[in-house]
Amino acid sequence: MRSNRRLRWVAIPVVVTVGLLLAGCSQQQLQGFLPAEPGTTNNTDKVTGLWVTSWIVLLAVGIITWGLTIWAVVVFRRRRGQTGLPVQLRYNMPIEIFYTIVPLILVLGFFAFTAQDQAEIEQPYAQPDQTISVYGKQWAWDFNYVDQNTYTAGVQAASPDSSSAGSDANSALVESQIPTLYLPVGKKITIELHSRDVIHSFWVIDFLYKKDMIPGKTNYMYVTPERIGTFAGKCAELCGEYHSDMLFNVKVVSQADFDAYTASLKAAGNVGQLGDDYNRNTNLPGGVSPLDEGADAFGAQPRPSRTQRRSQIPSVQRSLRARTRRREDEHTNRPQIDAGRA
Numbered sequence: 001m002r003s004n005r006r007l008r009w010v011a012i013p014v015v016v017t018v019g020l021l022l023a024g025c026s027q028q029q030l031q032g033f034l035p036a037e038p039g040t041t042n043n044t045d046k047v048t049g050l051w052v053t054s055w056i057v058l059l060a061v062g063i064i065t066w067g068l069t070i071w072a073v074v075v076f077r078r079r080r081g082q083t084g085l086p087v088q089l090r091y092n093m094p095i096e097i098f099y100t101i102v103p104l105i106l107v108l109g110f111f112a113f114t115a116q117d118q119a120e121i122e123q124p125y126a127q128p129d130q131t132i133s134v135y136g137k138q139w140a141w142d143f144n145y146v147d148q149n150t151y152t153a154g155v156q157a158a159s160p161d162s163s164s165a166g167s168d169a170n171s172a173l174v175e176s177q178i179p180t181l182y183l184p185v186g187k188k189i190t191i192e193l194h195s196r197d198v199i200h201s202f203w204v205i206d207f208l209y210k211k212d213m214i215p216g217k218t219n220y221m222y223v224t225p226e227r228i229g230t231f232a233g234k235c236a237e238l239c240g241e242y243h244s245d246m247l248f249n250v251k252v253v254s255q256a257d258f259d260a261y262t263a264s265l266k267a268a269g270n271v272g273q274l275g276d277d278y279n280r281n282t283n284l285p286g287g288v289s290p291l292d293e294g295a296d297a298f299g300a301q302p303r304p305s306r307t308q309r310r311s312q313i314p315s316v317q318r319s320l321r322a323r324t325r326r327r328e329d330e331h332t333n334r335p336q337i338d339a340g341r342a
Contacts, residue, residue: 040206040231042224046117047208054110061106121209125222129187135274136193136200136213138239139246141179142274146192148262151274154179156242179248181233183225184258191221197280201237204250210236215281225252 038045076086133144140154155177183189193202195213202221203210211219235246253261 035205035208037206037227040208040225040227042226043121044206044208046120050113050117053113057106057109121222123222124220125188125190127188128190128222130184130189131192132181132183132189133192133273134181134194134202134213135196135278136202136235136239136246137196137278137280138198139235139242141181141246141248142196142278143179143181144273145262145265146273148266149272150262150265150270151272152179152265152270153274154248156245175249181248181250182258182261183250183252184255185225185228185252187255188224189222191223193219193221194276196278198239199237200235200239200246202233203236204231204233206231207250212237215279228252228254 038048131146133146135142135144137154138156140156142151142153144151191202193211193213195215197215199215200213201210202213207223209221209223211221213219229252231250231252233248233250235243237243239246
């Protein structure tokens with residue numbers, strides 16, 4: 001009876017404290033301090049739910065672990081006057097099974113829910129409403145609006161200490177100079193991701209998702225923006241000296257504003273698509289090395305083709321074998337020569 005009263009007096013303040021803490025949480029704290037607002041895209045709520053749930057489970061595991069540790073330290077501490085060691089337990093099968101099964105369940109649970117959400121996020125659209133082709137380059141972005149056959153080419157962001165037109169009087173980047181990608185709200189959008197030089201990463205922060213852009217490979221993102229606004233984006237993969245200036249904006253607008261923007265691009269002469277012609281890579285599989293195309297500017301002879309190099313291998317091998325035989329003969333005949341000299 002007395003133990004029940006003690007437990008009640010302990011549980012009441014704990015429950016009240018937890019309730020007050022939860023009641024005082026802001027929206028940002030409730031979503032695990034993630035930057036996006038609920039409903040930014042069709043995927044943000046999935047990512048936020050997985051993130052927050054994972055932290056709740058891990059916090060519960062941590063509280064249980066800390067509680068058992070502190071309990072063992074307090075209850076089984078050495079009392080005054082005690083000597084020697086307490087009774088030692090070598091094996092405890094129930095506890096060992098518990099310590100094995102619970103982590104396994106946690107790992108499998110995290111994997112299952114992560115794989116489920118990832119499969120939904122990575123599910124391609126059978127009939128997208130809009131297709132965007134994005135090229136990352138050092139250190140800017142090219143945006144192709146495939147369905148409208150128009151584009152916008154980004155200019156390398158000015159460095160903070162630059163005096164070019166891309167910086168203001170305080171050596172900060174001018175917002176109007178940062179490349180901007182326009183997306184229609186409520187539309188299924190497929191984004192094709194390419195790289196012109198090195199590995200980049202396309203990251204719209206409030207979309208809570210990013211994906212690498214690998215030279216010679218096309219990656220895809222599938223997203224439906226659900227809230228009008230301007231969202232910051234950046235390259236999330238270290239790509240060189242001005243990586244920190246490789247920024248862009250995403251403006252989610254109405255369909256009418258999107259159509260007006262793409263029409264203005266066409267009126268400005270930005271008709272067509274910026275493709276792989278501007279890539280800097282010359283050593284990708286299937287490509288032709290500049291040395292294979294002919295003599296260089298200094299009159300050097302072109303590099304032999306692979307077939308020519310292979311045809312030269314037998315003659316080289318015969319020459320090596322002949323040289324090896326001569327060395328063996330010299331080594332064999334050396335004692336006779338030395339004896340004759342003696």
